[in-house]
Amino acid sequence: MTDDTAISLPMQRSIGSSRQVFAPRSASGAAYPNTTPPKSLYIHIPFCFHKCHYCDFYSIVDRQDRQAAFTDRLIRELRAQASYFPDLPLETVFVGGGTPTLLAPKLWERLLAELHSVFDLSEIRDGKGEFSVECNPETVDNQIAEVLAGGGVNRASIGAQSFNTDHLKALERHHNPDRVPEALETLGNAGISRRSIDLIYAIPGQTLEDFDADLEHALSLPIEHISAYGLTYEPNTAMTARLNRGQFSRAPEKLEVDMYNHCLATFDAAGFKRYEVSNHAKPGAECLHNMNYWRSEPWLAVGPSASGHLNGYRWKNTPRLDDYLKLSDRGFAPICDIEPPDTRRALMDLLMTSIRLSEGVDAVSARMTASTIEKQDQLCQAVQSCHDSGWIEHPYAERWVLTDHGFLFADRVGGELIGALLD
Numbered sequence: 001m002t003d004d005t006a007i008s009l010p011m012q013r014s015i016g017s018s019r020q021v022f023a024p025r026s027a028s029g030a031a032y033p034n035t036t037p038p039k040s041l042y043i044h045i046p047f048c049f050h051k052c053h054y055c056d057f058y059s060i061v062d063r064q065d066r067q068a069a070f071t072d073r074l075i076r077e078l079r080a081q082a083s084y085f086p087d088l089p090l091e092t093v094f095v096g097g098g099t100p101t102l103l104a105p106k107l108w109e110r111l112l113a114e115l116h117s118v119f120d121l122s123e124i125r126d127g128k129g130e131f132s133v134e135c136n137p138e139t140v141d142n143q144i145a146e147v148l149a150g151g152g153v154n155r156a157s158i159g160a161q162s163f164n165t166d167h168l169k170a171l172e173r174h175h176n177p178d179r180v181p182e183a184l185e186t187l188g189n190a191g192i193s194r195r196s197i198d199l200i201y202a203i204p205g206q207t208l209e210d211f212d213a214d215l216e217h218a219l220s221l222p223i224e225h226i227s228a229y230g231l232t233y234e235p236n237t238a239m240t241a242r243l244n245r246g247q248f249s250r251a252p253e254k255l256e257v258d259m260y261n262h263c264l265a266t267f268d269a270a271g272f273k274r275y276e277v278s279n280h281a282k283p284g285a286e287c288l289h290n291m292n293y294w295r296s297e298p299w300l301a302v303g304p305s306a307s308g309h310l311n312g313y314r315w316k317n318t319p320r321l322d323d324y325l326k327l328s329d330r331g332f333a334p335i336c337d338i339e340p341p342d343t344r345r346a347l348m349d350l351l352m353t354s355i356r357l358s359e360g361v362d363a364v365s366a367r368m369t370a371s372t373i374e375k376q377d378q379l380c381q382a383v384q385s386c387h388d389s390g391w392i393e394h395p396y397a398e399r400w401v402l403t404d405h406g407f408l409f410a411d412r413v414g415g416e417l418i419g420a421l422l423d
C-alpha cells in the first residue's frame, strides 16, 4: 500500500493465436483438454454509461448500438472455447466490465441460456459454486435483478466507492450513493443473497473521519464481503492527467496507511476478515473466483480485453470492441498478448498474487518449482531477507505468510521474491 513499486512481469508482446492456447482435438476427433480443466470462466462486458476518471479497465461509453452484435460474438466465442471442454463443470463464473448490468435484459437472457447449454453449472445451482456479476447501483432494477437471479447468478458486487457525493465527484464517478442500499435490496429480493461492495480510499480531499463514515455506512448494509482499494493513479487515465496538471494533490502516504489500518481494524471488529490485501469477508464468503486467480488455477475468459490462463499459456483478447467483433471463422477472438508456458514466469505470477493472500504462498511447492530452474537457494534467501525486514512471518514454515506490517508492502515483497528468480 505504501510502496507501489511497479513490478513488470516479463510479457511477450506478440500477437498470438488461440490455436496455441487451446488443446487440439484428439486423433479420433474427440474434443478433450490435455491439461487440468479450468474451473472458472471470466466474461467481460465492455459498456459503461460514463467513463470514471480513475478507471483503466477496458470500457466504452455505451450508445446501445453495438450490444446485440457484441452479444452475438460473445456467444460464438463462448461456444468456441466450450467446444474443447464438453459439459465442463464450472465452479465459478464472474462477469465484469465495464458495467455488465448495462447489457439489455433480453441479451442477458440469451447469454445466460447459452452458458447453461454449453457448460455444466450444477455446482453453481447447488450453491457450492459462485456466479458473480459486477453491478453499477444506477443500473440495477427489478427486471435485470430477476433475469440475473433466474439465470443462476448468486453473487453481486456493487461499485459503491464512497457514500460521500463530494468524493464521488472527485472521482468523476456518476451515481447517487442512495442507490447503493436500494440496489442491494433489489438484488436480495430477487434471490441474489451473496452481496459485496467495493470502496475506494485515499481520494483527494478525503479525511480519516470521512473514510470512517464510509466504513460505518458500508457496515450497515446487507453484505458479506467488502473490497477496499487505495486510489491508484494508472497511466492514461483522466485522474492521472488532472493530477499531473496540478488540479489536486494526492493523499499523503501516511494518511493512506492510516486509512488501510483503520479499515482493517474496523472490518475485523465487524467480523469481516482480511483474506487478501484489499479484500475482507465474513467466514465462508470469500470470492471463490478471485481465489482461483490468485492461486494461479486455469480459467477461461471471453470478451474484449479478457485475460485467460490455460495449458500454461496466459493470453489476452484484443481490447478494442471493433477488433473484437472480427472473430475468426472458428469463433475465437483476436489475441493481443500471449505468454507461452514457462516455469519461471508461472512461479513469478504465483508468488506475486499468492503472497497477497492471508493464507500466503505454498512454500513447499514454490521451493520445489524453484529447484527445477535452479533458483531454490536464491528464493529462500529472498524469503529470509523479507523475514529479517519484518515482512514475512516464518521463513521455514509450510506457507510464507505476510506479517501485518508486511501487508503494507505486499507488492514490494512480491517484487523481492520474483527478483530472486531472475538472473
Ligand code: SF4
Residues within 6 Å of the ligand: 047, 048, 050, 051, 052, 055, 056, 057, 059, 097, 098, 099, 136, 159
Ligand atoms: S463504471 Fe466501472 S468499468 Fe465503468 S468506467 Fe466506472 S470504474 Fe470503469
